[in-house]
Amino acid sequence: MRTSEKLKLYYCDTFELPLPENHRFPMAKYTLLRQRIASGDLASHCELRVPPPASDDEILLVHDADYLDRIKSGQLTSVQLRRIGFPWSPKMVERSRRSTGATISAALSAVNDGLSANLAGGTHHAFAGSGQGYCVFNDVCVAAKAIQRQHQSIKKVMVIDCDVHQGNGTSGIARNDPTLFAFSVHCNENYPFQKTDGDLDIALPPGTQDVEYLYQLKTGIDAALDQMTPDFIFYIAGADPFVGDRLGKLGLTKPGLRRRDELVINYFRDLEIPIAISMAGGYAPEIEDIVDIHFKTIEIASERFSKDRLGL
């Protein structure tokens, strides 16, 4: 199988951030996900790549210069750091750049190949001038502006955010940008407790299950497309709507999450619109469940990628 026939996956798990003991962020999931992909059948259909870090120039397409300077130099206030939720270190800066770089690389690959994914990213709580909720830079917004700059054909970009938490940073950034459409499907009684209205928000009550979720998602995509005809899709495939998630509050099963992924990926690939996928959150008590959900997303993307290649 030639390289061009493989789904390109970008990862940055070698830049795993050392965290204080008992920190609740499951940092190990990135390595476990990459290892599971590399050690199974999927390996022959995918090409794993380490991306370059996002440059200052790229980050400044979205973020304020003062905020970037503070991140780089470790000059964040204690309030700013507490909102982000990670301790500052040079590694934290490197990881944030690399994770954003992975989404830029995935987006550039998807422009050519139709589909690609970052095995991390989805840092949708980051605003132009501040980070929060484990999000330093908004990878998807930076990548959206980077591909718009590089490709004349990419004018309008839509974000389909299916992480259980509202993509408030993305909404804040998209608010002043008519070429960027922020659509979020999330749990209404969940972080961030002060939402930032996006172009389209579907706020679901706790306990929402597969059938209702999938109906709302499909209805939402139809409504989003009434408002914008996108040239490119970023799909944020959070694992945290899972019924067992500690922070999620929704009630989706693993088969339900698979159908969610199939719905989004097939919907837009049927329209021949390129898609870049970011993984976003997942906080199930068993890390294997988080990895399993992310893995299935990649498996579905790989299946669709192969079908597109074969013209099926």
Ligand SMILES: [Zn+2]
């Ligand atoms: Zn989340």
